[in-house]
Amino acid sequence: MFHINDYIMYGKTGVCQVTGIEKGKLIGNAEIEYYVLKPLSCDTTIKIPVNTTKVNMRPVVSKMEVLDFIDSMAEEDTVWIKDDRSRFKEFESKLNEGSCLEWMEIIKSIYIKERDKQSGRKSISPRDRDISKEAKRLLFEEFSLSLGIPKDDVESFIINRVSNF
Structure with a gap:
C-alpha cells in the first residue's frame, strides 16, 4: 500500500x-x-x-536502482523484430508493463536501428519514433525524480555515465 x-x-x-x-x-x-x-x-x-x-x-525506483540500470544498459542485448506489426505489439506490451528495463530496451533497440538506417540514408518508421519518444518520456520522468535532476538533463546524464563506465 x-x-x-x-x-x-x-x-x-x-x-x-x-x-x-x-x-x-x-x-x-x-x-x-x-x-x-x-x-x-x-x-x-x-x-x-x-x-x-x-x-x-x-x-518509483531509487537512485541506486537507476544507476544500476544505466550501468547494465551496455550489457543488455537488443532484438529487432523485422515484422512491423509484431514489433509494435511487442513494444506496446513493454510500454504497458511499466518496467524501466523494458523501456530502456525499447529505447536502445530503436536507437541502434535508427543509427544503422542513417548510414544507409533511411530512417525509422514514425511509429517506432513515437514509441521511442513515449518510452523516453516515462523513463526520463522517473529517472529525473530519482536522480534529483531536471528531466531534460537525464539523457545526457545517461550518455555520460555509459561512456565513463
Whole structure:
C-alpha cells in the first residue's frame, strides 16, 4: 500500500504523487478506498481504487536502482523484430508493463536501428519514433525524480555515465 506523499509510477501516465487516500461509495452503496494521484506531467487529478489490478502501479525506483540500470544498459542485448506489426505489439506490451528495463530496451533497440538506417540514408518508421519518444518520456520522468535532476538533463546524464563506465 502506498502512503500520502509517496511517488509512484502509474501506468503510462508516468510519475504521480499520492496526495490523498479517501473512501467513497460506489453504485450499490459499496464503500471503496482509493488513491488520489497528482501526475507530475500535467495539472490533473486521478482517483484510482487502492486494490486495482487494471493499471500497473509501482513505487518509483531509487537512485541506486537507476544507476544500476544505466550501468547494465551496455550489457543488455537488443532484438529487432523485422515484422512491423509484431514489433509494435511487442513494444506496446513493454510500454504497458511499466518496467524501466523494458523501456530502456525499447529505447536502445530503436536507437541502434535508427543509427544503422542513417548510414544507409533511411530512417525509422514514425511509429517506432513515437514509441521511442513515449518510452523516453516515462523513463526520463522517473529517472529525473530519482536522480534529483531536471528531466531534460537525464539523457545526457545517461550518455555520460555509459561512456565513463
